[in-house]
Amino acid sequence: MARKKIEYRSPVYDIRAVPVERVVANSYNPNIVAPPEMKLLELSIWEDGYTMPCVCYYDAGRDVYELVDGYHRYMVLKTSKRIYEREKGLLPVAVIDKDISFRMASTIRHNRARGSHNIELLSEIVSELSRANMSDKWIIRHVGMDKDELLRLKQITGLAELFADKEFSKAAVSEEALEEELEAVF
Template sequence: MNNPMKSPVYNVKAVPVEKVFANEYNPNVVAPTEMKLLELSIWTDGFTMPCVCYYDKETDRYILVDGFHRYTVLKSSRRLYDRENGLLPVVVIDKDLSNRMSSTIRHNRARGTHNVELMCHIVAELTRAGMSDQWIMKNIGMDRDELLRLKQISGLADLFSNCEFSVPDTNSQQL
């Protein structure tokens, strides 16, 4: 069947971040911890998903539909900005404002949330593989309380075998 629609992802552009602007309607908020994790993710893995934008020909600006936090990280992280030469990977959609707004919401909602049971399994596997609590917290983006909760939920005694009764906090003394 011949489908005239060509997915935007096949036309990724490297756009100077100074030509990209946030929309005024995105309700998505990311906590500072997750923003740090996003910066680490982009630093470690590179940009793996382009931002979605609408191109405004009159102003020669790209208006974000999805990817505000990736855009923000590139603008705020000097090391990423320098490595990427100030360029943000972008795909363009040509939709009116109401369709761009609904697209933003669909993108946000489609990401879903993490399943607690699966997160417990991942923490257990990383612990069994010899990864320290500090490594897990840094690379998975968890704070010490969340890691402790996931270990407690899993109910596996061996996850606590080399630990005291709390996950160490690097900013405070151990109990």
């Protein structure tokens, strides 16, 4: 019996024009853009228009589009009178349908492909994903970081809580043995 091939269609082929008032920011985006770059983004959108849609999750319960990527493009539409008027208050949005852990990972991937992060907020996301029972392997794979970076971020937010599911010996161990143990964790 042949398996039915499932066709995949990227969200970018179904862009929606959403009133900006129905779009809300997520609570976990660690990306920061300095004021000069925000002015440049506003100029870019003024000169070129929106060339990239924002990525959102549609929350049917609240009837809102929650941002996954594109917070700063969204803010330009909200704060620039000339762009708001020209765009008639509509924000181009591509919709993804993923649970919160996958949306968090998606936000990080989008941001990391373009710029830098606030380390404190990124560490908090790693904590949230760990508390949501996402494994270290899952975080490394889906967020796009290496094991050393994950370890550093976990250390920032509280080593004990984030390593609660790991077994560690109380005996003194050599540096080599510790490296091997960390290799096994990651």
